[in-house]
Amino acid sequence: MSAEEVTRLEAKAVTMEGEVQKLQKQLKDVERLLSEGESAELAAAKAENSKLQYQIMHLEKSVAAEKAAGPKAAKIERTAHMTNIVVELRQLFSASIAASYPQLSASSSCNALITVAKKGGADYQCNSAMGLTKDLKAAGVSANPRSIADALVKNCASSDLVEKLEVAGPGFINIYLKTSTVSQLLSDVLVYGVRPPFVGDARRVVIDYSSPNIAKEMHVGHLRSTVIGDCLSKIVEFTGHDVVRLNHIGDWGTQFGMLIAHLEDKFPNFEQESPPIGDLQSFYKESKTRFDGEEEFKKRAYKNVVALQSGNKKIRTAWGHICDISRQEFALIYGRLGVDRLVERGESFYQPLMNDTVAELLSKGLITEEDGCKLLLLKDQKVPLMIEKSVGGYTYDTSDLAALRHRVRDEKASWIIYVVDSGQGLHFQQIFEGARIAGYYDPNNCRIEHVGFGLVLGEGKKKLKSRSGDTIKLRDLLDEGVERSAEKLKEKERDKILTPEELVAARDAVAYGCIKYADLCHQRTHDYVFSFDKMLDDKGNTAVYLLYAYTRIQSIIRLAQSDPAALTEKAASTPLVLGEPAEAKLAKHVLRFAEVIHRIHDDLLPHVLCEYLYDLCTCFTEFYDTCYCVEKNKETGEVVKINWSRILIVTATARVMAQGLNLLGLKTVDRM
Numbered sequence: 001m002s003a004e005e006v007t008r009l010e011a012k013a014v015t016m017e018g019e020v021q022k023l024q025k026q027l028k029d030v031e032r033l034l035s036e037g038e039s040a041e042l043a044a045a046k047a048e049n050s051k052l053q054y055q056i057m058h059l060e061k062s063v064a065a066e067k068a069a070g071p072k073a074a075k076i077e078r079t080a081h082m083t084n085i086v087v088e089l090r091q092l093f094s095a096s097i098a099a100s101y102p103q104l105s106a107s108s109s110c111n112a113l114i115t116v117a118k119k120g121g122a123d124y125q126c127n128s129a130m131g132l133t134k135d136l137k138a139a140g141v142s143a144n145p146r147s148i149a150d151a152l153v154k155n156c157a158s159s160d161l162v163e164k165l166e167v168a169g170p171g172f173i174n175i176y177l178k179t180s181t182v183s184q185l186l187s188d189v190l191v192y193g194v195r196p197p198f199v200g201d202a203r204r205v206v207i208d209y210s211s212p213n214i215a216k217e218m219h220v221g222h223l224r225s226t227v228i229g230d231c232l233s234k235i236v237e238f239t240g241h242d243v244v245r246l247n248h249i250g251d252w253g254t255q256f257g258m259l260i261a262h263l264e265d266k267f268p269n270f271e272q273e274s275p276p277i278g279d280l281q282s283f284y285k286e287s288k289t290r291f292d293g294e295e296e297f298k299k300r301a302y303k304n305v306v307a308l309q310s311g312n313k314k315i316r317t318a319w320g321h322i323c324d325i326s327r328q329e330f331a332l333i334y335g336r337l338g339v340d341r342l343v344e345r346g347e348s349f350y351q352p353l354m355n356d357t358v359a360e361l362l363s364k365g366l367i368t369e370e371d372g373c374k375l376l377l378l379k380d381q382k383v384p385l386m387i388e389k390s391v392g393g394y395t396y397d398t399s400d401l402a403a404l405r406h407r408v409r410d411e412k413a414s415w416i417i418y419v420v421d422s423g424q425g426l427h428f429q430q431i432f433e434g435a436r437i438a439g440y441y442d443p444n445n446c447r448i449e450h451v452g453f454g455l456v457l458g459e460g461k462k463k464l465k466s467r468s469g470d471t472i473k474l475r476d477l478l479d480e481g482v483e484r485s486a487e488k489l490k491e492k493e494r495d496k497i498l499t500p501e502e503l504v505a506a507r508d509a510v511a512y513g514c515i516k517y518a519d520l521c522h523q524r525t526h527d528y529v530f531s532f533d534k535m536l537d538d539k540g541n542t543a544v545y546l547l548y549a550y551t552r553i554q555s556i557i558r559l560a561q562s563d564p565a566a567l568t569e570k571a572a573s574t575p576l577v578l579g580e581p582a583e584a585k586l587a588k589h590v591l592r593f594a595e596v597i598h599r600i601h602d603d604l605l606p607h608v609l610c611e612y613l614y615d616l617c618t619c620f621t622e623f624y625d626t627c628y629c630v631e632k633n634k635e636t637g638e639v640v641k642i643n644w645s646r647i648l649i650v651t652a653t654a655r656v657m658a659q660g661l662n663l664l665g666l667k668t669v670d671r672m
Contacts, residue, residue, distance in 0.1 A: 063607075082594035083185055084197040085124070088161055089114045090174060094124045094158040100148075101132065102140050114175075116592070122166070122174035123588060126152065129171030145171025179584060180484060183576040186199040186587045187248065189652045190571035194659040197594040199601050203447075205241045206407045207233050209419035210334075210342065213250035214326040215259055215284045218333050220464050220530075221421075224453045226604055227519045227665065229340045229419035231606045233452065236665045238416075239601050244343060244411060248403065251323050251346035255284075257301035260318040262287035264300075271317055280325050283619035309351075335477055337512060338665055346624075350402045354394050357402040358387055376401075376432045385434045400431045404448070405440045415447040417604065421527060422452030451604050452525035456519075464530050474655045478512065484532050485511035485576040488544075498671060506672045510536070510544055513666040519545035520664055541614040542668060549617040553654045553672040559639060560629040560647045567651050577645045587649060587662060589619045593656050597663075606664065615658045620653055 022304040036326060093112030097104065104110055113127045129145035129152070136143050143151075144612070149171040156165060163178040209229020211216045218226075222528055229245070237243040262283065267275035277283050291295045307315040327344075334340065361367050361376060368375045372390030376397075407413045418428055428450035458464040466472050479569040485507045489495065495503055518535040521542075538544045578584040596612045599605075629650060631641035661668050 008303045009511060017638055044112075046465040056118065070617070073530060079192040080195060081198040082195045083591070084167070084594040084598050085161065085177070085591060086114050087598065088159070089126070090123055092156060092159050092162070092394045092620060093128065093173075094154060097132065098151045099155040100151040101136065101141075103141070104132070112227050117174060120168065120174060121176075122168075123177045124175040126173040129173070132421055133171075149173050166614070169523070177588065179571045179578050179639070182587050182591065183578055185570055185591050186576050186649065186652050189590065189655065190568055190648055194593065194655050197598045198599055199239045199504055202240045202242060203411050203414045204244070205236055205238070205415040206246055206411055206413040207417045207419065208242045208248050209233075210247045210339070211248045211250070211420070212326075212330055214323050214346075214422055215255070215280055216326075217281050218330060218535065220456055220474060220477055221471065222474060223456060223515070224524075225419050225421070226339060226525055227332075227516050228338065228453055229417075230665050231338070231516075231663065232417065232419065232600075232604055234665065235597065235600050235606070235609075239597065240661060241415070244413070245341050246345045247342040248345060248406075249346040252348045252351060254302075254305050255306035256322070258291040258297070259284065259322055260286045260315055261297055261300045262290060263318050263322065271314060274324070275321055277322075277325055280329065281321070308501050323552060333474055333478070337516070338667060346404070347399060350399045350406065353402040353406055354398050357398065357405055358394075362388065364438065366438060376434050376437070378430055378437070381433065382431060383430070385430055396427075397431065397434070400427075401434055401440075402436070404431060407440075408435075408441045410444060412446065417449060419453070422454060423545055425450060448592070449604070451524070453521055453524040454522075457529045459529060459531065461527075461529060461597060478515070478644065481511040481515050481532065482507060484536055485514070489535050494672065502669070505669050509547060509667045509669050509672075513543040513547060516665050517546070517610065520606045523607050524605060541610065546613055546617060546657075546661065547666070547668065548653065548667050548672060549620065550657050551670060553620065553650055553657065554670045556624070556629055557647065558646075558648055559640050561639075562647075567648065571648050571651075574644050574648060576648055580627055582619075582626045583646070583649060586619045586623040586653065589616055590649075590652050590656050593660065594632045609660055609664060613664075616653065616657060616660075620650075622641050623649070 006666050024421075040295055061147045088162050090112045093114065093551050094110055097110045097112060103645060113131065113530070115125050115127060117123055117198055129148040132148050136148070138642050139581065146167065149167040153165045153167060153173060156162075160181050161177060163176045164476070165176070167176040170176050203640050207229055209232075210222060210226040262269055263275060263277075267277075291301055304315055308319055325344075334342065358367075358374070362374075366376055367387060368377050368384070373386060374388035375384040377384045386395045387401075388394055404416065407416055432450075435448075438441060456464045464472055466476075488510065489498075489503065489507055494506065498506060514532075514535040518528070535542055536544055538548055558566075560567075577589070578587050592612065596608055599672050601609050627643075627646055629646040630639055630641055631643075632638060633640050
């Protein structure tokens with residue numbers, strides 16, 4: 001940090017100390033008024049007292065922070081996180097509510113409601129007045145929303161963010177941002193990078209998603225869990241948490257008995273060399289046919305299950321071969337989708353842990369026996385958890401309890417997310433309640449939630465199936481996407497302007513991007529209709545539109561003939577001018593990235609990021625149509641003038657877009 005910056009911050013601390021002394025004097029005057037008993041000025045004095053107390057506390061904290069931490073800490077905070085404008089405004093107006101109506105200090109209404117303004121030229125709105133009317137009435141105070149809004153504006157402390165406040169309609173407060181602050185925050189995006197908002201202390205987060213079954217091909221049913229889970233993992237990790245991506249694969253169960261028996265017959269030397277099973281799906285069908293039709297084969301299959309569970313070396317070797325073949329197939333799909341860093345935790349991993357889980361439940365007196373079954377009764381639930389069957393076997397309830405217990409105690413997770421279809425909602429509700437009763441986690445300090453999602457439907461709004469009526473293999477779906485993407489690019493004659501390498505990169509980016517985006521852009525709890533025609537459209541809210549927009553923005557930046565490092569350096573010394581409405585609108589929308597990421601962190605709804613990026617592209621189009629960035633000689637095509645302020649605005653837009661698309665799992669290309 002420069003000497004000038006140090007001097008500036010020291011001067012700021014001295015100024016704030018002066019402000020504290022000034023406010024303390026005002027506070028003594030107010031306290032004198034209060035000590036004189038009831039008067040016509042009493043209500044105003046109380047409000048002023050609360051307001052001054054808050055301002056003094058806030059300033060004293062700022063002074064202490066400046067002195068104790070020094071300029072270095074201030075710079076770290078500025079460089080580590082983007083400013084979440086909604087959070088800043090919420091804090092500002094929450095303080096105003098507390099100052100205006102001290103009697104509501106314990107009410108939830110003191111948490112100001114801040115939204116993006118939809119019309120009227122304002123940037124944001126505070127819409128708390130309506131709710132405060134009801135709370136004040138309950139407290140014996142009669143006030144209409146308009147007068148409440150007036151009071152909030154009057155008692156709102158000054159802020160570097162806010163240019164002006166206006167009360168509109170029945171009691172809405174329009175908030176206009178200060179252009180100079182917007183310009184500075186946008187410069188920070190260029191100088192310090194696209195950073196996450198501050199969302200609280202870092203946690204250890206386990207995210208359970210994808211979860212295919214061994215010996216079965218991944219199908220369209222695995223698409224949503226894989227894509228949504230990967231996206232949420234990226235976003236949660238981006239906000240500063242330590243994320244463990246768990247793949248709870250189905251690698252255990254009675255089906256492995258028949259698979260191993262069939263392997264023994266077809267590849268008897270499997271212990272010496274890996275069996276060359278070309279198509280594991282066909283291999284599975286063959287073994288199932290034999291299991292259903294050959295009694296002797298069925299008996300061998302059951303014996304193999306017992307041997308597998310008891311740890312028989314030969315049977316475990318056969319089981320390992322089958323699992324390895326499936327893993328290779330899964331890896332190909334994950335590679336195409338750009339999904340990585342998955343840690344495998346299959347059903348087999350939790351088998352040894354279930355005995356301890358059941359023993360602990362028994363020792364705590366939580367098990368109820370009924371008809372030979374061991375049950376865990378749940379509060380307000382008619383159906384209990386089945387911990388052990390009457391014949392002695394464990395269930396999915398047992399393994400899921402053991403898994404949750406392990407994730408909290410051994411993985412040290414304080415936040416667990418299960419990305420599983422909505423049909424499993426009741427099951428997870430029961431598992432979470434059972435784990436709470438067992439004392440595996442405390443809801444007050446451990447966040448555990450089921451992120452459910454709807455179905456992928458075909459054109460007839462029925463489950464997506466192949467023409468033969470079978471479930472569509474994910475591999476075939478991706479192949480079709482690549483084929484259609486290549487056709488689309490040729491239709492647009494991109495093969496004539498792109499190199500072969502660029503064409504392949506664009507084809508894959510569009511193919512896999514459009515499949516992912518079509519999933520993520522819908523509210524995840526809703527079903528959606530899968531249509532290649534719609535998702536490959538280059539108009540509207542599609543991956544193709546966003547990727548084209550990104551390449552267009554990059555082409556504008558290239559005209560300035562300046563590399564990324566040089567642009568970052570220029571941003572540190574070039575003031576960003578936001579004189580035109582389109583410039584200011586685009587800049588403010590770029591800065592909304594922080595609040596969007598914060599919202600997804602809290603709600604786990606990725607479609608919000610899709611909507612934001614689509615709106616950002618729309619804002620950019622408005623900007624580019626009215627604000628020239630690079631002026632060319634009409635005859636020679638040579639660049640004769642560059643508006644560096646606008647080029648930097650374009651660069652900030654591109655960097656936020658790139659980060660947003662990356663968090664969605666979409667790969668960008670500079671040319672398309």
